[in-house]
Amino acid sequence: MMFAFPTREDAMPAPHRRLAALLTLLGVAGLIVLVILTRPEKRLEMTPPPPARVETLVVTRHDFRPTERVGGRLLPWRTARLAFETGGRVMERRVEPGQHMSKGDLLVRIDAREAEAALAEAEAQLALERARIERDRKRLALAREEAKLQTREVERLASLGDEALVSATRRESARSRLLQLRAEVASLEAEVASAQARIARRRAAVDRARLALERTFLRMPFDGVVDAVHVEVGDRARVGEVGVVVADDARLEVRLPVRSAVAAGLSRGQPVRLWLEGQARQGEVVAVQAVPDPRSWTREVVVRLSPGVGVLGEWVEVDLPLPVLQAVLAVPVTALLRDEAGAWVFRVEGDRLVRARVETGERVGDWQVLRAGVAAGDVVVARDVAALADGQRVEVTR
Known part of the structure; x- marks a missing residue:
């Protein structure tokens, strides 16, 4: 028969055993932390980044013929706002907007009866004046012939002398008749002489009447298109009112x-x-x-x-020429870096970049004129400059 003897741990109370286990765990954890903190550090060796690959160009002088592009909408080269020169009722409208018409075509007509009557009267007065002038010319010819005959009669009576059986009264009567005929000839000559002026006055009256009649029409002043019509048949047109707008397209x-x-x-x-x-x-x-x-x-x-x-x-869009630029320094616009401080380029000196501030001038297409900051012969980065930095090591690809 065998007996089991109790161990030291068995002899310890249960709370004491738990405390001992906890202390053991804490000791092991502390030992691990101490080992980690006291181990020698590894030294990181920094390898320099590879040089950036850049494209470059040599700054040179250029001649430019710059332009400024300005845009706008196409318009007809001439337009006309046709206004009424006389008032009246609109009797006829022959056009609509967008309709193409020829020069002289009728567009709108207003009541022309009064103007037509005035023209007829003026033409009648002209015809009457012509008839009067023709009558005066015939009367002048007759008066001249009669004056010639009377002159001969006076001369005949005077040649008979006092011994002839011709009374003084008869001779005086003949002379009086001659004077009367000469006065009539002079009056008729004056009438005939003024005939041209009288005809011109009557023709002017006819022209005024014809113009007044023409003013009752709105006609196309040139070949073109109707843009707008502002009146309808039956409207009362007023003097100065725009009836039709036309354009030469x-x-x-x-x-x-x-x-x-x-x-x-x-x-x-x-x-x-x-x-x-x-x-x-x-x-x-x-x-x-x-x-x-x-x-x-x-x-x-x-x-x-x-x-x-x-x-x-x-x-x-229209390219308007600007003053010619001669022998100016310029770089592609892609070579510029812009920020709040201004404009910059990156010069290549050896294998390093130098950030240089520049003063810009005109832009001509894809080129930027530089006023200061670079010199002819400088080598600068041509493009992709946004990610570059001053002093950065670079490798030139071309």
Whole structure:
């Protein structure tokens, strides 16, 4: 028969055994922490980053013919607002907006009965005046012939002398008749002499009446299109009221608000290039406003297209020439880095970058003119400069 003897742990109370286990665990944990904290550190060896690969170019001088592009909508090269020159009832309307008409075509007619009557009266007066003049000419011829005969009679009576059986009363009567005939001839000659002036006066009256009649019509002043009609049949037209608006769409033009500095270099008749639906076209400067607009301080420049080019309302862009730039330093716009402080380029010196501040001038297409900060012969990074930094090591690819 065997007996089991109790161990020391068995002899310990249960709370004491739990405390001993806890202390043992804490000791082991502390030993692990001590080993971690006291172990030698590994030294990290920093390897330098590889040099950035960049494309470069040599700063050189260039000649540029810069332009400024300005856009606008195409308009007819001329328009007319046809107003009534006499009042009256609208009797006829022959057109609608968008209708193409020829020069002289009737558009609107107002009541012309009074004007027609006035014209008929003026023409009758002219015919009557012509008849009077013809009558006066015939009377003048008869009077002259009668005066000649009377002159001979007076001369005959005078040649008989006092011894003839001719009384003094008869001779005096013959002389009086001659004077009367001569006065009549003079009066008729004056009437005939003024015939041309009288006819001209009557013709002028006819022309005024005909003009008054013509004013009862609104006619097309040129070949073109009707833009708007503001009256209907039965309306009462007033003097000065616009009845029809028409436009000549055979040639189109664009009116551009342009900076005074640009407008100052333009002249009438100067050819310019314009862009219509992506295609290059030729235009001509036909007007340059002399005094700038006081609100915008721009000057209106009118550019006219060739006949048949463009559509009314179409957008067109015009390249207006600027002063020629000669022998200026320039770099591609991709070589510039811009921030709040200004514009910069990266010069390549050896295998390092130098961030250089520059003063910019005009931009001409993809090129940027530089006024200061670089010199001819400098090597600069050509593009992709946003991620570069001053002093960065680089490798030039070309």
